[in-house]
Amino acid sequence: VTRVLGIDLGGTKLLACAFGAGGELAYRAQFPTGRSFGPGEALALVVQVADAARSTLDGLDAIGIGFPGLVDHDRGVARSTIMLDGWRDVALAERVARATGVACAIDNDANTAALYEAELRGARELLYVAVGTGIGGAVVLGGELWRGRGAAGEIGHVTIDRAGPSCACGRRGCVNLYASGTALATVAIDDAAAALAIAIGSVLNVLDISLVVLGGGVVERGAQYVDTVAARVRRECFEEIGSRCTVEAARGGYDTAAFGAAALARHPRSAAIRPSSSA
Ligand SMILES: [Zn+2]
Numbered sequence: 001v002t003r004v005l006g007i008d009l010g011g012t013k014l015l016a017c018a019f020g021a022g023g024e025l026a027y028r029a030q031f032p033t034g035r036s037f038g039p040g041e042a043l044a045l046v047v048q049v050a051d052a053a054r055s056t057l058d059g060l061d062a063i064g065i066g067f068p069g070l071v072d073h074d075r076g077v078a079r080s081t082i083m084l085d086g087w088r089d090v091a092l093a094e095r096v097a098r099a100t101g102v103a104c105a106i107d108n109d110a111n112t113a114a115l116y117e118a119e120l121r122g123a124r125e126l127l128y129v130a131v132g133t134g135i136g137g138a139v140v141l142g143g144e145l146w147r148g149r150g151a152a153g154e155i156g157h158v159t160i161d162r163a164g165p166s167c168a169c170g171r172r173g174c175v176n177l178y179a180s181g182t183a184l185a186t187v188a189i190d191d192a193a194a195a196l197a198i199a200i201g202s203v204l205n206v207l208d209i210s211l212v213v214l215g216g217g218v219v220e221r222g223a224q225y226v227d228t229v230a231a232r233v234r235r236e237c238f239e240e241i242g243s244r245c246t247v248e249a250a251r252g253g254y255d256t257a258a259f260g261a262a263a264l265a266r267h268p269r270s271a272a273i274r275p276s277s278s279a
Contacts (some may be wrong), residue, residue: 003057005050006262007065008109011083014045015258018053027056038086043095050100060102062272064265066109066257072150073107076273093273105270110153111145112260114138116252117213119263125209129155129200132216135176158199175199181218193228201236208241215250
């Protein structure tokens, strides 16, 4: 696999980035989406950008898609999302492969972002936290994404306060209620960073990972947020772990999830659905 197209299919935009055989960014395009952006519309737009990437690169070998919700990576199925209406068990990879004639792999968008940030650094262990409208996360262990059964990395639902407000997940006091972009309208940035640091510290205490990468819209807007979280994480976990841990911003910035989707397409152990297998 050489020429790849990475797509970040989000709640507000679809960002497509295509890379040539030498790894150079050859094509980049962005389109608005929105809550009503359904599977049919998404498929048509993916076909359009695949055609554009194919003509720019004189061919296309694989497509990767980052999806903002639960994904069955092995089967290439977008299971559900709270960001977009009309998505329930959509065989997206198969539909894209069939419509474009190109192999397609999909994964959760935080997973694709984590894959990119890990590959960029040559990191074998990494905790990725995306702070946007909500809070998502992903874990890389032993050089591979830890997907669990598809829902691993949901750090946004680590409990900060059992008596806290109700969360959409049905529980109370989840960290995304205190530290997401949505919460930052009402919560001071220091308090948000403190809440996020508690959640990150809890995860680090279990996994003893040496690198935490923060991405998402909130992080792109303020380096101060990363610094504040970094300082507090060291206080919120076992000293032996916190003193040897680095917290930094995603290097891919706004494009991290799309770049990661391209990395997913290129990755030898991705579960790509091929056009020939989608009979
Ligand atoms: Zn929750």
